[in-house]
Amino acid sequence: MEPFALYFATILTLAGIYAALTLGLNLQWGLTGLMNFGPLAFVAVGAYTSAILTVGGSAQHLGGFGWPWWLAWPLAALAGALLALPIGAISLRLRADYLAIATIGIAEILRLIVRNEDWLTGGPLGIPGIPRPFEGLGLPWGQFAYLALVAAVVAGLYAMAQATARSPFGRTLRAIRDDEEAAKAAGKNPAAFRLQAFVLGAACMGLAGAMLAHFFKFMGPDALDPVTATFLVWVMLIAGGSGNNLGAILGAVAVWALWAATDWLAGQLPGELATRAAYVRLFLIGLALQLILLYRPQGLIGERPPRPA
Amino acid sequence: MIHSTIGRRAALALGAATLILPRPGRAQGEAVRIGAILSASGGLAAFVPPIRAGIALALEEINAAGGVLNGRRLQLVEADDQTNPQVGVTVATRLVQADNVAAIIGPMASGITIAVANAVTIPAGVPIISPSATAPAISALQDNDTVFRTAVPDGLQGQVLGRVTRERGIERVAVMAINNDYGRGLSAAFAEAFRGHGGTVTATQNFEENRPSYRAELQTLAGRGSPQALMLVGYPASGGNTILRNSIENGFFNRFVLTDGMRDQSVVEAVGARALQGSFGTAPGTAAAPEQRRKYEEAFRRANPNLDPGAAFVAQAYDAAYVIALAIQRAGAPDRAAIRGALREVANAPGEVVGPGEFARARDLLAQGQAVNYEGASGPIEFNQQGDAQGRIEVWEVQDGRITVVANLAE
CATH class of the missing domain: 3.40.50.2300 (Response regulator)
Structure with missing residues (x-):
């Protein structure tokens, strides 16, 4: 029994981390309509910030500050926001699809930076030995405690995202997304609002990156894969229902559960088939996205804007 | 307790899963599960087919010879890490926690091996043997003697x-x-x-x-x-x-x-x-004695006429499967800590030399209380203090x- 409970705790922990990422993307895309194709960049910045601040000293990379995680995580979120600030300030004036291209470019630049700036990130060898909160409790309780921590963070982010969506600020973001000219006519400055939404979403992603790095206890350039850090997040948001915070969380959990289940199923297949199954899984995720877009474009739970009271 | 921690829905899923998943058993005759983390997709995918065939050959030979521990078969549970450390950690967690494997062959890449070892297998105490991770950094892992490799470090x-x-x-x-x-x-x-x-x-x-x-x-x-x-x-x-x-x-x-x-x-x-x-x-280079190498190559060609037994890291993967099987036999149970302890006993000198395809003889020797020393297809397989094979x-x-x-x- 215990091993399975542990395995489910692992799946749920990762789903929770993805939920934080998806909430960030929902703020940017779902609420404001900003097409960010570079969540990878903000995840990377958050992950490396927290990793460098918490690991022990090493000749391979910057480190040795030995901060506790609860100090490092807020800074990881801040690092995500700080990266988003100049990018947003420059590229948010561009039309939506140009922002998408700019964010892809930033994500690739960041991947090259972490691969080459050895003094900072350890280069291709990455940063091993990142401490995981509560691991001192041992198995299984350490793992359950980390799951509880991730769940608490996601709950906190959800509460804040809900408050944002209901606030006048959130209404303005939706207005800008749906009809920019009308929002302008009502005296709102779209550029400023977009920047704020972009930065807040990036902070969520930075925090998710930190949680990811501490869960894996390792961060390296090969771990920053656009398929798992960008593409999957988009699938989760679209499947769950963009514009709906609960949908974002539900999408993250559902898609991650599917991802994990197909991995387990592929493992049951004999030799040659297992190899093919690896590619079939990626194909299936793409197919699922197509089907959702065709038959249920609003996702599992569509957007439900609050009614004016 | 567990249920209250992870919630009702998860508990339901958990209950359902225990019905479907074969439970780890201690009963005699049940298969012993060995995990393999290979990079079946992604950058290293081209290396995988012969490596998988090498592992399969070793397990077939062992099962044909009557298996381990009074007739229990070895069953391979394979996972694909997509040549990505994060995916590697996820699938390793699955192998260790859901499939309850006794030991793991792989991962293939050095970075993934370090990530998987740190996050999953060292805390859980699962022995892993990588056939192909050659980075010097692996020797320096604080691994409680759980990380081994049949690959020669760079x-x-x-x-x-x-x-x-x-x-x-x-x-x-x-x-x-x-x-x-x-x-x-x-x-x-x-x-x-x-x-x-x-x-x-x-x-x-x-x-x-x-x-x-x-x-x-x-x-x-x-x-x-x-x-x-x-x-x-x-x-x-x-x-x-x-x-x-x-x-x-x-x-x-x-x-x-x-x-x-x-x-x-x-x-x-x-x-x-x-x-x-x-x-x-x-x-x-090959450090194997020529007659051991020949036994392996002949058996490999018979089983896989289209694959090359000399391809990169194939003999190392075959040897990893063999020493794990011997260690399980020596340990007397598919117990992770006992396997870890037995790995050096069966791989290193002194002992009666056994080679590829000689599992039945090795099992008989162990049953008589004699020490065995596996000399493999890739080399003599002598694990040093850091768990590295000498080549x-x-x-x-x-x-x-x-x-x-x-x-x-x-x-």
Whole structure:
């Protein structure tokens, strides 16, 4: 029994981390309509910030500050926001699809930076030995405690995202997304609002990156894969229902559960088939996205804007 | 307690899953599960089919000989890490926690091995044996003696290559290495050894894969400190051949010091045998006794006529499966800690030598209380303090258009 409970705790922990990422993307895309194709960049910045601040000293990379995680995580979120600030300030004036291209470019630049700036990130060898909160409790309780921590963070982010969506600020973001000219006519400055939404979403992603790095206890350039850090997040948001915070969380959990289940199923297949199954899984995720877009474009739970009271 | 921690819905899922998933059992006759984490998709996918066949061959032989522990079969549970450390950690968690494997073969890449070991297998105490992770950093893991490898670490190859280069009268080399853990680790080991023997590394450049041209990098390297040769760590298809061609066409370099990544006939075909006159390289050599190697190669060819038993890391994977099976037999139970403790007992001297395909004999010897010493298809498999197998390094040259081994060195 215990091993399975542990395995489910692992799946749920990762789903929770993805939920934080998806909430960030929902703020940017779902609420404001900003097409960010570079969540990878903000995840990377958050992950490396927290990793460098918490690991022990090493000749391979910057480190040795030995901060506790609860100090490092807020800074990881801040690092995500700080990266988003100049990018947003420059590229948010561009039309939506140009922002998408700019964010892809930033994500690739960041991947090259972490691969080459050895003094900072350890280069291709990455940063091993990142401490995981509560691991001192041992198995299984350490793992359950980390799951509880991730769940608490996601709950906190959800509460804040809900408050944002209901606030006048959130209404303005939706207005800008749906009809920019009308929002302008009502005296709102779209550029400023977009920047704020972009930065807040990036902070969520930075925090998710930190949680990811501490869960894996390792961060390296090969771990920053656009398929798992960008593409999957988009699938989760679209499947769950963009514009709906609960949908974002539900999408993250559902898609991650599917991802994990197909991995387990592929493992049951004999030799040659297992190899093919690896590619079939990626194909299936793409197919699922197509089907959702065709038959249920609003996702599992569509957007439900609050009614004016 | 567990239910209240993870919620009702998860508890339901948990309950459902225990009905579907085969439960880890202690009953006699039930299969013993061995995990394998291979990079079946992603950058290393091309290496996988023969490696998988090697592992399958070992398990078939063992099961045909009656299995381990009074007739229990070995069952392979495979996972694909997509050549990505995060995916590796996720699937390793699945193998350890859901599939309850006794030991794991893999992962293949060094970075993934380090990530998986740190996050999953060291805390859980699961022994892992990588057939192909060669980065020197793995030796330094604080692993409670859980991380082993049948691959020969790059530290040894770099050491041999540094000395051989100096012995061949080269005093100054420029170094160009692929920008990943393999390229960085091996070029650093080479540079240290080369300097130790009185050589000078004039400049070092790490290159990114799959560029259309490397002229700029090569020009910089050739122009600094008048190097006599270029030491190149890379793979033929993802930049290595382009670098050789660029060097020769532009006259930047005409002598090359190469490594195992470039030990491929396609290199000779791409740049021509004459251009590689005077060049040489190293690679992990076979340290196996010829009769053990022959037993393995014959069995492999019978089972897989279309695959090459000499392909990279296949014999190492086969040996990893064998020593795990022997360790389970020696431990008397598929218990992770006991297997860990038994690995050196069955792999290292002293003991009666057993080789590929001799599982039944080894089991009988163990039943009589005798010690066994597995001598494998890839080498004698003697795990040292760090869990690294000791191997040999071969020196190769291109002679008459073919790659030819000219020496096989232990250090």
